[in-house]
Amino acid sequence: MKNMVCVVSHAPYASSHSLEAIEAAMVGAVFDFNVSILFRGEGVWCLLNDQDANLLRQRSIAKVATALPTYDIDKVYVCSQAMEDTGLGEADLCVPVTQLSPEEQGRLINDQDIAIGAQS
Amino acid sequence: MIFTVAVHGAPYAGQSNHHALSFCNAAADAGHLIQRVFFYHEAVTTALNSQVPPQGETDIVAAWQQFGVDNHVELGVCIANGIKRGVLSEAERQRYEKSAATLADGFELVGLGQLIDSIANSDRYVEFPA
Numbered sequence: 001m002k003n004m005v006c007v008v009s010h011a012p013y014a015s016s017h018s019l020e021a022i023e024a025a026m027v028g029a030v031f032d033f034n035v036s037i038l039f040r041g042e043g044v045w046c047l048l049n050d051q052d053a054n055l056l057r058q059r060s061i062a063k064v065a066t067a068l069p070t071y072d073i074d075k076v077y078v079c080s081q082a083m084e085d086t087g088l089g090e091a092d093l094c095v096p097v098t099q100l101s102p103e104e105q106g107r108l109i110n111d112q113d114i115a116i117g118a119q120s
Numbered sequence: 121m122i123f124t125v126a127v128h129g130a131p132y133a134g135q136s137n138h139h140a141l142s143f144c145n146a147a148a149d150a151g152h153l154i155q156r157v158f159f160y161h162e163a164v165t166t167a168l169n170s171q172v173p174p175q176g177e178t179d180i181v182a183a184w185q186q187f188g189v190d191n192h193v194e195l196g197v198c199i200a201n202g203i204k205r206g207v208l209s210e211a212e213r214q215r216y217e218k219s220a221a222t223l224a225d226g227f228e229l230v231g232l233g234q235l236i237d238s239i240a241n242s243d244r245y246v247e248f249p250a
Contacts, residue, residue, distance in 0.1 A: 002240060016201075017161065024232060031236045114245045 002113040004033040008043035009117070012061045013053065018046045019061050021117045022068070028116075029071040036112070037068065038105060039097075040079035044086055047078070047093040062094040069095065079105060122153045124242040126235065129250035130162035131180040132173070137163060140248040141183055148191045156194045156238040157184075159227075162250060164202040167195070169224035185226040196230040196238075197223070 006025040010017040021037075028035045039047055046061045053060040068076060080099040083089070090097055100108060109115050125144055129136025140163075144154050159166050166184060173179040188195045203212055206222055209229050213221040223229065239245045 004239075020161070020201075020232075024236070027232045027236045031233070031240055033236070033240070114239055116245075116247070117249075119247060119249050 001032055001034050003036070003111065004028045004114040004116065005036040005038055005109055005112045005118070007109070007115060007117040008037065008039045008046055009041040011042035012046040012048075012051070013056055013058060014042075017117070018043060019059070019064060022046070022061065022064055024116050025068070025073055026071045029073050033114075035071075035073050036075040036077060036108065037073060038077045038079070038100070038108065040082050040105065042082075044078050044082045044088060044093075047095060047097070048088070049092055049094050066094050077105070077108065121244060122155050122242045123147055124156050124158065124235070124238040124245045125154060126158045126160050126245070126247045127163040127166070128161045128248060131166045131171070132177065133162070134250055136248040136250050137166060137180060138178075141180065141187065143246065143248070144187055144191075144193070148187070148193075154191060154193045155242055156196055156234070157188075158230075158235040158238070159195070159197045159202075160235070161198075161201060162205075164197050164205055164207050167197045167202065167207050167224050167227035168222050170220075170222055181224055185224065188226045194230075195227045196234055197227050198235075199229040199231055202229055 006021045008018050008021045012018050025035050025037045051060045051062045076097050077100045078097045127140040131137045209223045210221040
């Protein structure tokens with residue numbers, strides 16, 4: 001089984017990048033990859049509770065992200081620095097997360113066979 | 121080595137598309153196998169058969185087509201990203217009752233699953249973000 005990490009670093013509704021990175025993680029899980037997902041930078045906003053995407057006529061990214069555990073994706077990581085910068089706490093997020101320092105994120109990505117979205 | 125390549129940037133905008141094409145040609149010339157190129161995000165417009173390259177610039181569509189034919193590489197276009205930007209195969213044209221099919225020869229509309237499947241069977245996955 002290959003290890004795959006999907007990195008989400010874009011703000012939730014500014015582009016379709018974040019939603020599609022989460023979807024890629026889910027497809028990876030369907031293909032039996034050992035999937036991790038890392039939210040960093042502006043990407044941590046994707047996990048904010050109580051998003052009302054109806055105002056933007058879009059799907060709620062938090063609602064999609066909430067389905068990650070049903071795809072057996074329980075390795076959900078957030079950048080600790082981004083949490084500090086945004087003032088978000090784990091209680092503000094829609095799924096249980098593990099915080100990683102930038103060094104730990106480097107090790108996480110280094111340990112993978114495939115990294116999706118790691119540069120964008 | 122077997123590669124899967126994903127392109128994110130639109131043709132004629134930034135360097136993503138052009139770099140990906142150069143990488144693919146260089147890798148193939150060096151004897152590597154490009155298993156599949158996956159056009160994602162804005163890069164799906166690479167497959168629009170209605171675009172005309174600016175005078176004096178490389179015809180990126182023709183260059184990709186040539187690369188695909190020469191190396192027997194599948195040029196996959198993300199179907200979800202493609203159809204919302206007007207990239208329609210004849211089948212999709214009929215399904216959505218549009219006036220013209222716009223998918224250039226040599227390209228194919230495929231799902232995200234085909235990208236993941238190709239990655240699973242490659243030694244390396246290389247992404248060209250916008």
